[in-house]
Amino acid sequence: MKLLKITSLLSTLSILGACATPVAKIDYTNYQQSKPKSILVLPPINNSPDSKATYGFFSTTTKPLAEAGYYVFPIALVDQAFKENGLQNPPEMHQAPLNKLHEIFGADAVLYIIIDNYGAGYKVITSDVVVTAKAKLVDSKTGLLLWFGEATASSAETDNNSNLSLVGLLVKAITKQIVSSVSDQGHVISKITSARLLDPKPNGILYGPRSPMYLQDKF
Amino acid sequence: MILIIQGCTTNKQALYEWGSYEDLIYQSYATPGKQSLEEQAIKLEAEYQIAISKNKALPPGFHAHLGLLYFQSGKIDLAQQSFIIEEKLFPESKQFMDRLIAKTTKRRP
Numbered sequence: 001m002k003l004l005k006i007t008s009l010l011s012t013l014s015i016l017g018a019c020a021t022p023v024a025k026i027d028y029t030n031y032q033q034s035k036p037k038s039i040l041v042l043p044p045i046n047n048s049p050d051s052k053a054t055y056g057f058f059s060t061t062t063k064p065l066a067e068a069g070y071y072v073f074p075i076a077l078v079d080q081a082f083k084e085n086g087l088q089n090p091p092e093m094h095q096a097p098l099n100k101l102h103e104i105f106g107a108d109a110v111l112y113i114i115i116d117n118y119g120a121g122y123k124v125i126t127s128d129v130v131v132t133a134k135a136k137l138v139d140s141k142t143g144l145l146l147w148f149g150e151a152t153a154s155s156a157e158t159d160n161n162s163n164l165s166l167v168g169l170l171v172k173a174i175t176k177q178i179v180s181s182v183s184d185q186g187h188v189i190s191k192i193t194s195a196r197l198l199d200p201k202p203n204g205i206l207y208g209p210r211s212p213m214y215l216q217d218k219f
Numbered sequence: 220m221i222l223i224i225q226g227c228t229t230n231k232q233a234l235y236e237w238g239s240y241e242d243l244i245y246q247s248y249a250t251p252g253k254q255s256l257e258e259q260a261i262k263l264e265a266e267y268q269i270a271i272s273k274n275k276a277l278p279p280g281f282h283a284h285l286g287l288l289y290f291q292s293g294k295i296d297l298a299q300q301s302f303i304i305e306e307k308l309f310p311e312s313k314q315f316m317d318r319l320i321a322k323t324t325k326r327r328p
Contacts, residue, residue: 052249062280066280067233069234073280074280074305075244075280077287106312187249
């Protein structure tokens with residue numbers, strides 16, 4: 001019983017450690033005024049050499065944002081709407097004027113994502129799979145920047161480091177879970193990068209109106 | 220494991236039943252044509268049944284995506300119904316869904 005208490009205390013501490021983000025604070029003034037209910041995620045721009053990156057990552061972005069409490073526009077329909085309007089690739093889509101986006105989708109905010117690393121072989125240890133992405137959230141009516149952030153995840157994260165141990169376990173668990181059905185490891189790691197990038201947390205996306213945590217963010 | 224994940228995101232239950240929804244979309248891009256539109260729709264219909272049996276909500280976009288699959292396989296009425304359900308469950312989608320519903324109406328024989 002006592003042991004149980006101690007372990008639970010320890011795990012609480014390590015969780016706090018894992019979640020602490022000692023970085024510069026984001027200014028949420030615009031975000032709190034804008035109060036977006038819905039987010040239009042554009043197909044991410046891919047700066048990595050792996051052509052699978054855009055959709056490998058794009059398909060992991062709905063879950064964190066929807067669970068955060070937002071309406072997230074269905075990605076395949078969004079992608080198709082762009083293509084029907086003559087915009088075939090993400091860099092073109094990211095250039096679309098906000099008023100046009102607002103007219104078609106009626107989204108409150110638009111999320112622009114850029115993938116900098118995706119997949120294996122980007123560093124010395126070629127077997128590592130790394131996915132790095134940055135994002136900015138913009139009010140679709142005013143064009144004001146609401147939030148920006150960046151995140152990375154790697155298959156090389158191990159449980160040697162106390163702060164990374166939980167994440168390492170998570171990586172392993174997820175990898176194990178889908179490695180058999182998916183050959184694209186970049187997609188597997190994208191799920192973790194995406195959660196790190198888009199889950200509500202200090203300096204992260206705020207909770208949206210569909211979450212019971214709405215307006216209860218800790219800064 | 221679950222406890223650990225929740226430790227970082229506060230103690231709350233997931234809002235939605237995700238099933239294989241996101242992976243299905245991923246597969247449709249990663250290996251296009253591997254699964255027919257009908258097969259994909261059947262999988263989502265099964266997810267729908269699972270969610271109902273668990274009394275859980277389906278994520279935003281789920282019904283709209285199913286509508287897209289129906290639309291692409293020529294099931295225009297089913298497509299329109301799905302877009303209407305999406306709009307009803309998520310009024311935030313109204314503007315976009317109305318466009319799609321109008322499109323299905325045009326496509327009707």
